[in-house]
Amino acid sequence: MSDSAGEAGRQTDLPLLFQPVSIKSMTARNRIVVPPLCQYSAQDGVANDWHLVHCGSYARGGAGIIFVEASGVEERGRITHGCLGIWRDEQGEAMKPLVNIMKRHGAVPGLQIAHAGRKAATQRPWDGLGALNDEDIARGEVPWEVVGPSPIPADEGWLVPRQLAEDEIADIVTAFGQGAARAHAAGFEALEIHGAHGYLIQSFLSPLSNKRRDGYGDDLAGRMRLALEVTREVRRQWPEDKPLFFRISSVDGSEDGWQLADSIALAKELKTLDVDCIDCSSGGNAASATVNLIPRGLGFQVPYAAAVKAEAAIMSMAVGLILDGVQAEAILQAGDADLIAVGREIMYNPFWAVQAAQDLGIDPNFEMWPAQYGWWLEKRERTFKRMGHKR
Numbered sequence: 001m002s003d004s005a006g007e008a009g010r011q012t013d014l015p016l017l018f019q020p021v022s023i024k025s026m027t028a029r030n031r032i033v034v035p036p037l038c039q040y041s042a043q044d045g046v047a048n049d050w051h052l053v054h055c056g057s058y059a060r061g062g063a064g065i066i067f068v069e070a071s072g073v074e075e076r077g078r079i080t081h082g083c084l085g086i087w088r089d090e091q092g093e094a095m096k097p098l099v100n101i102m103k104r105h106g107a108v109p110g111l112q113i114a115h116a117g118r119k120a121a122t123q124r125p126w127d128g129l130g131a132l133n134d135e136d137i138a139r140g141e142v143p144w145e146v147v148g149p150s151p152i153p154a155d156e157g158w159l160v161p162r163q164l165a166e167d168e169i170a171d172i173v174t175a176f177g178q179g180a181a182r183a184h185a186a187g188f189e190a191l192e193i194h195g196a197h198g199y200l201i202q203s204f205l206s207p208l209s210n211k212r213r214d215g216y217g218d219d220l221a222g223r224m225r226l227a228l229e230v231t232r233e234v235r236r237q238w239p240e241d242k243p244l245f246f247r248i249s250s251v252d253g254s255e256d257g258w259q260l261a262d263s264i265a266l267a268k269e270l271k272t273l274d275v276d277c278i279d280c281s282s283g284g285n286a287a288s289a290t291v292n293l294i295p296r297g298l299g300f301q302v303p304y305a306a307a308v309k310a311e312a313a314i315m316s317m318a319v320g321l322i323l324d325g326v327q328a329e330a331i332l333q334a335g336d337a338d339l340i341a342v343g344r345e346i347m348y349n350p351f352w353a354v355q356a357a358q359d360l361g362i363d364p365n366f367e368m369w370p371a372q373y374g375w376w377l378e379k380r381e382r383t384f385k386r387m388g389h390k391r
């Protein structure tokens with residue numbers, strides 16, 4: 001039962017953040033999760049040594065679960081030319097070293113599967129984050145046709161998506177299932193469906209981007225249909241005993257958009273389809289406007305995780321501006337979420353997890369650090385003490 005996750009490994013002398021957590025066959029050593037973080041560094045959707053070091057460093061740094069970035073279930077479902085894919089067997093094969101390094105260093109390997117929809121064929125962030133332009137084309141980064149629920153571009157100057165026909169939607173559902181099967185074959189132990197940030201699934205959910213009047217639109221049930229069909233198919237292809245996560249944009253941040261009550265309704269449906277945990281993000285569907293629509297502050301999305309957990313009676317993951325162990329522990333102690341995802345902070349400091357243990361006073365002697373570093377760092381600490389040096 002996903003609701004009772006973590007009870008099995010509970011050790012009362014540890015902070016909640018460092019209590020092991022079990023969901024189905026998966027056990028993570030703590031509740032710290034690295035959320036999917038696109039690296040825009042793949043070739044033809046295939047992972048390479050950058051991804052290996054990226055994932056390996058967080059495993060070595062003590063994270064509990066690590067999700068590999070949004071991986072396209074179709075070639076046209078990639079965000080950029082540099083995004084990972086899982087639409088070919090070779091791409092799953094190339095992820096095996098990532099899976100192995102994460103496991104070898106004690107983390108649960110997870111993968112996020114995705115379809116970028118109308119937000120596909122864009123530039124890498126450092127190239128401008130907009131639609132691919134003439135300069136990109138000159139470098140060989142040619143745009144491709146993007147698809148969506150309705151012919152409404154994600155932002156000014158972005159490609160107008162071609163409205164998907166019902167039989168094409170069925171093919172995408174199948175592609176998600178095939179991606180899940182490849183993730184299983186690669187050895188991943190957790191899987192997340194990307195249903196957030198204005199990409200294909202969320203663009204169907206939101207009335208801002210879905211103006212259809214057929215069975216995939218019109219009302220809330222119609223707009224939820226793609227999300228639920230994908231989940232059902234993924235669950236069919238992803239082993240019953242492996243945990244399935246679903247990332248939502250809890251709100252669009254617009255009065256006319258997707259609301260928290262809709263997220264709760266969706267979470268209830270997803271629970272009946274054997275989803276184990278809702279990863280509560282927000283925004284991304286009103287493109288550049290979203291940052292202003294949803295005010296940023298420490299833990300600004302935690303209330304969404306709390307509401308989904310309470311109202312839909314399902315595990316939730318909090319994410320967004322969670323900066324340190326003390327803040328993370330307070331979220332868990334308040335019962336607002338079951339898992340804590342840390343994105344940019346862990347990019348800044350891949351040892352965030354073991355440092356969080358020190359923030360919470362449980363590892364003064366660096367015993368949770370890899371021995372290769374911990375032995376020296378403990379000595380360094382003693383040297384500091386003798387010198388009277390305070391960090």
Ligand SMILES: Cc1cc2nc3c(=O)[nH]c(=O)nc-3n(C[C@H](O)[C@H](O)[C@H](O)COP(=O)(O)O)c2cc1C
Binds near residue numbers: 320
């Ligand atoms: C470089 C980068 C890449 C990201 N890639 C993804 C992604 O592949 N899938 C996704 O759902 N969210 C993605 N996100 C969002 C993060 O998973 C996370 O929700 C966000 O950074 C907020 O958490 P933070 O404040 O701890 O960084 C990305 C964020 C960053 C900074």
